[in-house]
Amino acid sequence: GAVVSQHPSWVICKSGTSVKIECRSLDFQATTMFWYRQFPKQSLMLMATSNEGSKATYEQGVEKDKFLINHASLTLSTLTVTSAHPEDSSFYICSAKPWASGAYEQYFGPGTRLTVT
Amino acid sequence: QKEVEQDPGPLSVPEGAIVSLNCTYSNSAFQYFMWYRQYSRKGPELLMYTYSSGNKEDGRFTAQVDKSSKYISLFIRDSQPSDSATYLCAMTQAAGNKLTFGGGTRVLVKP
Secondary structure (H helix, E strand, C coil): CCCEEEECCEEEECCCCCEEEEEEECCCCEEEEEEEEECCCCCEEEEEEEECCCCCEECCCCCCCCEEEEEEECCEEEEEECCCCHHHCEEEEEEEEECCCCCCCCEECCCEEEEEC | CCCEEECCCCEEEECCCCEEEEEEECCCCEEEEEEEEECCCCCCEEEEEEECCEEEEECCEEEEEECCCCEEEEEECCCCHHHCEEEEEEEEECCCCCCEECCCEEEEEEC
């Protein structure tokens, strides 16, 4: 149980275009989902926290107009990178927290590798 | 100074050896301590979690937390080549959901 999927797993886009990444909890309802960014050989950096039906909370330094997050249902959150630039190339990982779960419980997706050319 | 410090490695050990990993932290409010394993280009997988201080064992894995020293450890016994991965420690406060990660330690288990 507790499976989280991400789609696509790898995407290449041209500079200036927008890219949408989906994060789905397959066998549980997730009231909270998190979006992380990971550069090569570095740790995960939290970008934002999204709660179903409400606006996402962004970490300091993350541009909310550039990284649009929508948590429209208890099983789906999306991250849209708008007007992507090469410096946005990174590994984006989401995690989902089940309803009424312990503080430690977060289940991670497999990640999406974004390359902006 | 980062909130959570972790030696990046790489840590290379022969198959069958004990792998010893650790993290130090500065925020005394952390209550839950987790260890994740991440294979290359994959999402992290939760290995173990510990609440407050103490030891916890699960198969070949043992997690230790010393809150007085702000130091946590993960030991992997009888290491296998399949244990080769990056190991991330993570922590969270009791009332919060946000995880704070260490930088990760890359482990190589050689046959």
